[in-house]
Each structure stands twice: as structure tokens, then as C-alpha cells.
Amino acid sequence: MKDAAPSMVLLSEYRAPDWCVEHLDLHFALDPAETRVESRIRVRRAERAGPGAALRLHGQDLELLRLEIDGKEPDPDSVTVDAEGLLLAGLPETAVIRIETSLRPEANTALEGLYVSGGSLCTQCEAEGFRRITYFPDRPDVLTRYRVRLEADAARYPVLLANGNRVDAGELPGGRHYAVWEDPFPKPSYLFALVAGDLACVSDRFTTRSGREVALEVYVEHHNRDRCDHALASLKRAMRYDEEAFGREYDLDVYMIVAVDDFNMGAMENKGLNLFNAKYVLASPETATDDDYVHIESVIAHEYFHNWSGNRVTCRDWFQLSLKEGLTVFRDQEFTTDCTLFGVKRIDDVQRLRAFQFPEDAGPLAHPVRPDHYAEINNFYTMTVYEKGAEVIRMLRALIGRDVFRRGLDLYFERFDGQAVTTDDFVDVMAEVSGRDLGLFRRWYTQAGTPRLSAGTRFDAETGVLQVDLAQQTPPTPGQKEKHPLHIPVRLALLDRDGSRLPAQLVDGPEMSTPAMSEWVLELSADKQSFKLHGLRKAPAAVSWLRGFSAPVSLDAGQGTDELAHLVAHDDDAFARWDAAQTLLRRAVIARVEGAIDATLEAALTTAMAALLEDSAVEPVLLAALLELPSHRELMESFERADPVAVDGARRAVEKAVFAPLAERLVARTPDRKRWDDGAFTAEAMGQRRLLNRILALRVAVGAEGAVAEAARQYREASSQTLAMAALAAVNESTDPVRGELLADFERRYRNDPLVLDKWFALEAGSQVGDGFARLERLLEHPGFRWPNPNRVRAVLGPFMAQNHRHFHQADGTGYRRLAGYLEQLDALNPQTAARLAQPLTRWQRLEPNRSAQMRAVLEQLAGKDLSRDLADVVQRGLAR
Ligand SMILES: [Zn+2]
Numbered sequence: 096m097k098d099a100a101p102s103m104v105l106l107s108e109y110r111a112p113d114w115c116v117e118h119l120d121l122h123f124a125l126d127p128a129e130t131r132v133e134s135r136i137r138v139r140r141a142e143r144a145g146p147g148a149a150l151r152l153h154g155q156d157l158e159l160l161r162l163e164i165d166g167k168e169p170d171p172d173s174v175t176v177d178a179e180g181l182l183l184a185g186l187p188e189t190a191v192i193r194i195e196t197s198l199r200p201e202a203n204t205a206l207e208g209l210y211v212s213g214g215s216l217c218t219q220c221e222a223e224g225f226r227r228i229t230y231f232p233d234r235p236d237v238l239t240r241y242r243v244r245l246e247a248d249a250a251r252y253p254v255l256l257a258n259g260n261r262v263d264a265g266e267l268p269g270g271r272h273y274a275v276w277e278d279p280f281p282k283p284s285y286l287f288a289l290v291a292g293d294l295a296c297v298s299d300r301f302t303t304r305s306g307r308e309v310a311l312e313v314y315v316e317h318h319n320r321d322r323c324d325h326a327l328a329s330l331k332r333a334m335r336y337d338e339e340a341f342g343r344e345y346d347l348d349v350y351m352i353v354a355v356d357d358f359n360m361g362a363m364e365n366k367g368l369n370l371f372n373a374k375y376v377l378a379s380p381e382t383a384t385d386d387d388y389v390h391i392e393s394v395i396a397h398e399y400f401h402n403w404s405g406n407r408v409t410c411r412d413w414f415q416l417s418l419k420e421g422l423t424v425f426r427d428q429e430f431t432t433d434c435t436l437f438g439v440k441r442i443d444d445v446q447r448l449r450a451f452q453f454p455e456d457a458g459p460l461a462h463p464v465r466p467d468h469y470a471e472i473n474n475f476y477t478m479t480v481y482e483k484g485a486e487v488i489r490m491l492r493a494l495i496g497r498d499v500f501r502r503g504l505d506l507y508f509e510r511f512d513g514q515a516v517t518t519d520d521f522v523d524v525m526a527e528v529s530g531r532d533l534g535l536f537r538r539w540y541t542q543a544g545t546p547r548l549s550a551g552t553r554f555d556a557e558t559g560v561l562q563v564d565l566a567q568q569t570p571p572t573p574g575q576k577e578k579h580p581l582h583i584p585v586r587l588a589l590l591d592r593d594g595s596r597l598p599a600q601l602v603d604g605p606e607m608s609t610p611a612m613s614e615w616v617l618e619l620s621a622d623k624q625s626f627k628l629h630g631l632r633k634a635p636a637a638v639s640w641l642r643g644f645s646a647p648v649s650l651d652a653g654q655g656t657d658e659l660a661h662l663v664a665h666d667d668d669a670f671a672r673w674d675a676a677q678t679l680l681r682r683a684v685i686a687r688v689e690g691a692i693d694a695t696l697e698a699a700l701t702t703a704m705a706a707l708l709e710d711s712a713v714e715p716v717l718l719a720a721l722l723e724l725p726s727h728r729e730l731m732e733s734f735e736r737a738d739p740v741a742v743d744g745a746r747r748a749v750e751k752a753v754f755a756p757l758a759e760r761l762v763a764r765t766p767d768r769k770r771w772d773d774g775a776f777t778a779e780a781m782g783q784r785r786l787l788n789r790i791l792a793l794r795v796a797v798g799a800e801g802a803v804a805e806a807a808r809q810y811r812e813a814s815s816q817t818l819a820m821a822a823l824a825a826v827n828e829s830t831d832p833v834r835g836e837l838l839a840d841f842e843r844r845y846r847n848d849p850l851v852l853d854k855w856f857a858l859e860a861g862s863q864v865g866d867g868f869a870r871l872e873r874l875l876e877h878p879g880f881r882w883p884n885p886n887r888v889r890a891v892l893g894p895f896m897a898q899n900h901r902h903f904h905q906a907d908g909t910g911y912r913r914l915a916g917y918l919e920q921l922d923a924l925n926p927q928t929a930a931r932l933a934q935p936l937t938r939w940q941r942l943e944p945n946r947s948a949q950m951r952a953v954l955e956q957l958a959g960k961d962l963s964r965d966l967a968d969v970v971q972r973g974l975a976r
Contacts, residue, residue, distance in 0.1 A: 106414045106467040112232060113144035116239040117189075121229070125247040125291050127201040127211050131160075134229045136192045147184075152230035153223070154180035154196075156208075159230070161195035181230050194230050203227075204883050204924040212357035213316060215292025216252070217370060221363060222413055222472045225284035235410045236515040238281040245289060246273045252291040254314060258282070258366040260348050278366055280346070281513060283409055288365030290353045295320040299327045301334050303344045309334075314353040315376065322377040325388060325776065326352065326395055333396035336430050342505060343403045352376060352395070356849065357884050359927045360476070362394050364401035371398070374850055374886055380774025382851050384817040385781045389435060397427040403508055411515045413472045417464045417540070418518045420476075421484020428485060437778060438669035442720050445644045445670065448486070450728040452478035453649065456545045457732065459937050459973050461572035465518050465540040471968040473927050479543070486647040487539045491522075493584040493616055493645055494536070495529035503528040535620050536582040543572040546581055548619075548641075550652040554634040561589070561599065561628040561635070565619045567648070573975060583619040586645035589628070589635035594665025597635050599628040616645065637661040642668040654678070656699050663703045663721070664710075673720050676703070680724050680749065685733055687745035692752075700753045708760045715766060716782030719789040724750055727900065731941060738943045739904045743863075747796065755797040761790045762799075774815035781817075788821035795825040803831045810837050820854060827862045834864065852879055853890040861894030867902030868909065871895060875917075882921060885928045892917060896935040903935075904942075908949030911936065915953045919960055926963030933957075933966055937973030 120135040140148060162169060164186065175182040183192070203210040208227025209218050218224065226233040243257040249272040255264070259278030266272050294314040301309045311330055313323045330352070337343040347367045358372040375394040378387055404426060405419035432440040455461060455478050462475070464484045469475055492500040503525040511520060518540050526533040546569045553562045565585060569578035589597040596613035603609070603626070617626050637658045641650050654662075654675075662675035679700055686693040707713055707721055730742050754761070766783040773780065791809065794802035803826060810822035823841060826834045838858060845851035859874055874880060874891050881887050896903050896914065903910035914936065922929035936957075939950035951974070958970050 103468050103470055104413075104472070106412070106465075109412050109414075111141070111143065112234065112237050113141050113148035114138045114150045114232065114237075115141055116232060116237055119231075119239050119241050121241065121243045123243070123245050123247075123289065125216055125245060125252065127216060128199065130198045130200055130209060130216075132196045132198065132229045134192075134194045134196075134231070136194070136231065137189070138186070138192065139189045140186070146188075149175075149182050149184040150186055150192075151179065151232060152181040152183065152192075152194075153226035153233040154230040155223075155226045157227065157230065158197040159194070160197055161193065163193040165190055166193075180226060196229050198228065205926060206357055206359050206885070207927065209289075210357070212355045213292070214251070215290060215294065215353075215355065216247075217290045217292070217353065217355050218288050218365075219359065219363060219370065220287050220365070221285040222476075223285075225287055228287075231284055233284050235283040235285055235412060238283050238409070238513070238515060240281050241276075241278045241287060243276045243278075243287075243289065244273060245276070245291060246271055247291045251293065254290065254292050254294045254296070256288075256290040256314070256351060256353065256368055258286070258288055258368050260367075280366060280407070282366050282406065283515065286364070286366045286406060286409075288363070288368045288370055290314070290368065290370070292353075293317075294353070297323040297327065299331065301331055301345070301350075303334070304338050305344060307345065307348075309345055309347070310349045312349060312351045313376065314351065315373070316354075319354070319373075319377050322379050322382065325378040325383075325391060326376045329392040329395040330399060332392070332434055333399045333430060336396070336434060337400055337403070337426075340429065340433065341400075341403075341426065341501075343400075343508070345402060346407075350399075352398075356886070359885055359925070362398045364398040364405055366402070366406050369398045371395075372886065374853075377850060380815045380817075382816055382845075382848060384815075384820050385774075385776075385784055387816075388776050389431065389781075392435060393427050393431050396430045397423055400426045400430075407513065408508060408511045409515045411517050413469070413475070414465055414467065415517050416472075416475060417480045417484035417487075418516065418521055420481045421464065421488055422521070424481050424485035425488040435778060436716070436781075438714075439716050439720055439782075441643060441670045442673050442717075444482070445674075446726065446729075448478070448482050448647060449732070450726045452482050452647070453545050453732055454728060454938070454941075455479055456483070456543060456572070457570070457941075459573055459940065459975055460934065460969070461543045463541050463543045463575075467541070471930070471964050473965050474930055474968050483647055490539070490584050490646055491525055491533075491536070493586065494533075494582070494618065495525060495531055499529045500525070533582075535580075538579060538581050542569065542578060542581065543575055544569040544578060546583065546646075546648045548583065548585070548646075548648040548650045550585070550638075550640055550650060552635075552638055554631070556634065559629065559631045561631055563587070563617065563626040563628065564623070565617065565626070566623040567619060568622070573972070580620060580622050583646045583648060585617045585619055585640070586614065586642040587617065588614045588639045588642060588668070589631070590637045590639055590661065590665055591633075592636045594661075594667075596667070597631060600630045602627050602629050614642065637665075639666050639668055639671045641674070642671045644670050644674075656696055660699055660703045664706055669717055673717070676700075676721050677725050679703070680753070681730065681733060683749045683753070684724070684730055684742070684745045687748055688734070688737065688742055697749065697752045701756050704753060705757055705760055708757065708764045714782060715786035716778070718764075719782070719785040722754075722789050722793060728897065731938075734941070736941055736943050736947065738946070739900045740906075743900045750793070751797045754793050755799070758794065758797065758799040761794055765790050768809060768812075768818065772813060772815050772818050774817060784815075784817050784821075788818070788825075791821060792825045795829060803829055803833055807833050807837060810840075816851070823858055827858050828864060830864055834862075846879065849879070849884075849886070853886055856880075856887065856890040857894045860891045861898035863899050863901040867895075867899050868913065871902075871913070883924055885925065888921060888925075888928060889932065892932050896932075904946055906945060906949075908946070908953065911950050911953040915957050918966065919957065919962075922963050922966045926965035929963065930965035930969045933969045933973070937969065939973075940976075 117137040122133040124131040173185040200209045200211050207224040245255040255274035257276035259276050262277050263275035295317045297313045299311045352369045354373040354376040362371040400423050404422045410418050507524045546567050549566045551564045598611045598613045600611045601609050601615050640652050659675040666672035766787045771783040806822045806825045813819040842855050918929050939947045
């Protein structure tokens, strides 16, 4: 490998910067073949630093043309050039440094720093892309004001954008023009951005609650200008919501979003100038599904919310990434819950957490929400930092209460505005406003692994007291053998026979007690703890545990089939109700994998599902979720080691056994297809379509009569992408020739529409029918396939690994070897995307022995190759036992 032992960055070695940057002037002479960057940095030695302190300027893959300090060439002895960049010694207390560098954007396929996408020039600087543009202290705790002048060919790049407000623009000789942008807010270099291109601007306005007029501008390729309405409407909703729910207001005169085809991430919150993967901007009912609409709205909101949680208050160092990401994910989840999906948003989020974060937390790449070391920071943009980070924030709110939490947030933004801070600072503020001791709670930031919670109750009929017993245990993770108890909020309620909640009084110790309530948050903070609920006249029929998924733990409450079925029928907490169904379904799949069909359980599930289908009080959107089995990824976590193909088979067999007897009821509960096929972005319409599509998928899966024909009809008659795509997905595992006909038709229709074509690539790559390897080869040779485009590569390799179990996990290891070959090829172009896609290959420890050995062998072979630091880091950690 290039870096046999990539050097480790340690949190314990953090030191505040010795130098502050007082101002930064950047001049770009833009050209795709060669761009010249002139930078003028005014620095001042920090008071705490000694006179001998050297100034570190990071730089990577740069051609240095000129270096001047205070107008003079520096003494060569005072300049060290090393792998990190430049180290300048012997500087006076203040100095002006001029640097000229040369870049080749066209040749930049890593998509970090300045690169070309479509016909535009654009940047991506988080986490460490700025050092690929110029030499600079490229660390998040160095904040300064930027003035940026862009010059380019006026015909080729009529639009010139950077952060902040545009203060000047004009013509230049030779058909060139320029624009000057000033950002009044000091920012770290990772938030810098520029865009130059021939783009259409779709605009709108927003008036903030204090009366500031803000221009909203979305920049896209000209032919996409009619697909921006949803993005703009989402942005306005997010801006209003942030004012109302979080008291945060926008602070510049313009807010710009630019859609880019080639992008490693979802989107980037550069101050005032967000860059977006086009996938998260462009939408019309004919080209985007409801899920696309929801994702776009949530990503737009997420990046907008960063203006405060990330930009105004930023991270001291990259170990604190969750300070901005966990908090901002929490904020965007709240937004989607309150504005769009309501009760089922929590279910969607828990599904994702269980399918992706729990396995990460149980595997070789496990790390705490606030890691304490890394070799490559790009590999820490993870589900743990983002989604588990958001769960930690949500628990904090559950513990201190909504109002106190909101006061804490206000204080946090006020106290740290314009500063780079830590997750400890955040928790300190919450401890201060609540007066609570959150010492133990902080362990959520430093301890990796998903806690296992066991729970039980004992009822004493004579005293009317229900004793609740809770115990926790976190399995060891790499580098953390020993685990300690966490502070876990467990929300619960007791249900009576008729489904109503039973009131009782929580008695905490001999003296303290609280008034009678019908829902409690128990705070588990030791290995084992018991709580007492007083004043019950009878034993509850069922305990509703972990309501709203009050903590990111895996729960074993040892509840029997009857109790869980009671919750499925009656629980008024949507998450707990859904989770009860998931537990029953999971048990049925596990039984089949272990070779013992639990016919009684499967029959009970059929009865429970039949009752739900008859119950008109269950909202369509919730019913759709209740009819869904746990995902394959999540089910794999139920076993120490498993055969992924067998798990997939068992999952399908349970689906068939439970739902085949309900074919008629499913038809009867199907929403009117014609009525809801309008793509309207309303909770009601989306809920009806979710149910419609879930039922269609179930009917095809169980082989119900006429179901495939109905799917074909739905596809052909659909006017919304949501119905068309669902019909294709429903038949994607069918051996009926209609599958091939429909997919071929779809490819013909959308051949020239990259975002829609990605959906076709994903369906083809994920299907297990026929010869999946031959199909994969054909996909990679398709004229629309491009290795440099991350969306396209992800659309093919992602579903192949995640859904095509029969081929990816073929017992002779062919799938693993193919994948490794592709990753090596991709790594030469785009290390970040290659490293991300390599993660499924690190799951070998959880596979049955034969596949485990095959996968490990492939990983070992990869380790012997000349890999990027990104991919080498994942491969090495993946191999550690
Ligand atoms: Zn973010």
C-alpha cells in the first residue's frame, strides 16, 4: 500500500493554533486546464504562542509558483516543504503572506478541492479539500473573513459565485469577466466554495421575521430549470421552520444552491453557497418518487440548518464532527416530522439506524460518536457520527425536557457564535440550563457499540405495585474491550385489555414521588436498576417499551406473542406499535433460518395483520410500515454468523406464509390508484401511495393471482414516478418475462435523464433473477455508465452488494472478487467513494465460515495493492480481528 501505516491523528494531541488569520484575499484566474490561485493571508501570532512558533500551511497536490512574506522572497532556510505542506519559521508577530499556486481542475477526479462537473467549475472543501486549492492553515478552528475575486471566460462561465455577498463585477479584456464576493462572517476553510458555469438561475424571495429580504437562488443546467420548484418551496419551509421551532434566522442577503452532477456527498453547507448533488435538488412528479421528494426536502433543510449549527458555531477539530452533524440531523428530523411525515418519520429513521448504524457499531469500523483517533477523516462521515449523534441529542432532550432543551440551544448559539467548539461545550450548556449532572451521559460520545437492554416486570396484585427491572450491557468494540453503563432514557406505558393506558405513580426512592401519569421516562444509569409503579388495580395486558425509540439500544423485553400482538393491535405510540410487529416478524424469520418453522407464530402474525387490514382507524402510511418485514441488513444482525442467502430466503418465506392467506383482504384495502396518481406532495397523498405500493409489492411477492399483471398495468398507466417505480420494484424479483419488458421500456424512456436512469441501474444491479454477473457486466458497459460519476457508480455497486445476495454472496466468492476489482479501479479515480463502497467487504466476521474466509481473502488481497489512504484505511481496519 502507498501508506503502509497511515499516520494517526489523535484527539489527545490537539493544540490550539499558534497563528490566527486576520484576513484572506483570494484571486482565481479560472480555467479547467490550468487555474491560477493567488492568495494573500494576513496572519498574527497568537498570544499564547512563543516567538519561535512556526506557521503550518497545509497543501496537497499543489504546484507552488510564488511565495512572498511581507513583499519579499523568504530565506530558504526558514521554509520547510514536507508531506503536509509548508512550515514557515522565523515570522514576525504579524505578516502578510502571498502565495501563488497552479491547479489542474480537469484532471481532478477525486472531486475534492477545485474540479470540473458537467461544464462547470466547482469546489468541495470539507473536510480537507481547501489544501488542494492553496496553502493555508486548513483546520476548522482557524476562522477568518474571505474576499474572493473570480475571473473567467465570460461566454463559457457567465455565472461566477462564491460565499457571502457579491460586491463588484465587470468586464475584462479578451472576453473575460470578473466578480468579487465578500463574506462578512468569519469562517473556516472547509466552508469556502466557488462555482463558475453556464447555469440557469431560478429565484424566489424570503422575508425573515425581522424583515430582512433574502434572495433565494437555485442554479441548475438550463434544461433542468423546470425541476426546481420543490427545492425552492422546501427551502422556504425550512427557513420559516428554523425561525419558529429553533429561533434561528438567516443572516446574508442571498442564499444560493447549486446542483452538481458529480458529487461525492449529498450536499455541502458552504456559507451562503450550498453545493448539492443534483439528486437532492431536481424533482418533478414525472421524474422523482415521493421518497425523492422527502429526501430533497430534508437535505435542503439540513444544509440550511447548518447555517447556525455548523457555520455560525463550528467544530474545533474533526473529532467534533458530530457537534454539527448530530445536531443538524436532529434538527432536520424534527422538521420532517413536524412538516411532512409526522408519526412515521420516527419509524423511517429507526429502520435506517438499525439497518446501517447498528451493524457499523457491531463491526470492525465501530467508533464512538466523538472518535479519538483517525487516519483519514473522510471515513468518519458515518452513520454513527450523524445518526447516532442525532439520537444522543434526542435523548438529551428527553432527559431535560423540551423547554429547557430549547433554552439550552438558544444559549449555545448565543455563547459560541463565531467560535469553533466541542461536543463537551454543547453538553456543558445543557447541564448548565437544566441543573442536571450530565457527567454519565457524556459516555454516549466516547463509548462505541449499541447497548443491549434487557427489561422485565413483576406485578404484585396485593400491593398494586409493578416492579420494572432494567439491565444494560454493551458488547466490546475494536479498541474498547471494557464497557461502562450509560445513562439511558426508557420511555414506557402500560396498556389495559382494551388498549387504553393505565395510570400509575412512579415512586423514585422512599421520599420522592411524582403524580400519577400514564407514561414515564425511566432513567437507567447503572448496570441494573429497578423502578416501582404504584397504584395499579390490575396487571397490565402489555408493556409498551421504549416508546418513540427513546434510546438507540437493542431491546429484549422477552414479551410473548400474545402481548406483542396486543401492542400491534392497540399501541397508541406509532413506533412501539410498529416495533411489536417487527419483533414478531423477526422471530419468525430467525426460526426459519434455524430450520424450525414456527407455524403458530406465523399464524398469529397472519391474524394480527388481518386485523390491521380491517381496522380503518389505522392510517394508510402507518399501515404500510406495519406490513413491512425487517430489512435483510437488519436481520443479519440477529445472528453471530449467518448465510446471507439463507436469511434472504427465510425472509421471503415468512412474507409468503404470513401474507398469502390475506390476498383478498389486501386487494380490499388497496387505495384507489387513479385517484392518488398525481404526485401531490401532501402527507395524505404520499401515505395512500405508500400503502398502495406496499400492497402491490406484497401481492407480487406472495404470488397472488393477477398481481404481476396489475403491476404491469400500474407501470404503463402511471403518471407519477412513485407509482411507476413501485411497479418496477414489485416485479424486480419476478421470473415473469414482463420484468424484462418493463425495465427495457424504462431504460428507453429515460436513457437521457441521468437521475432517473440511476433508478434503472439500481433495479438491474439489485435483482437476483437470472445471471446477475452477466447483467452487471452489461451495466458497466452501458453507454450511460461513467466511472467518474459517483451517483452512477453507487447506483450499480450499492444495490449489487445490498440486495443481490445470490450473486454478491455466491458461495465460491466470485461476487467478492468482482467487487474488489471494481473498487481498485475506482480507487484510482475517486478514493473517497471507493472507501465508502468498500464497507460491505468488512462484514466477513458475521458471515458463515466459508463465505467469511472468501471475503477475508479478498480483503487481504486488496491490502497488498497500491491503494489510496482512504481505501487503505477501511481495508486495514476491516481486517483487524
Ligand atoms: Zn451535515
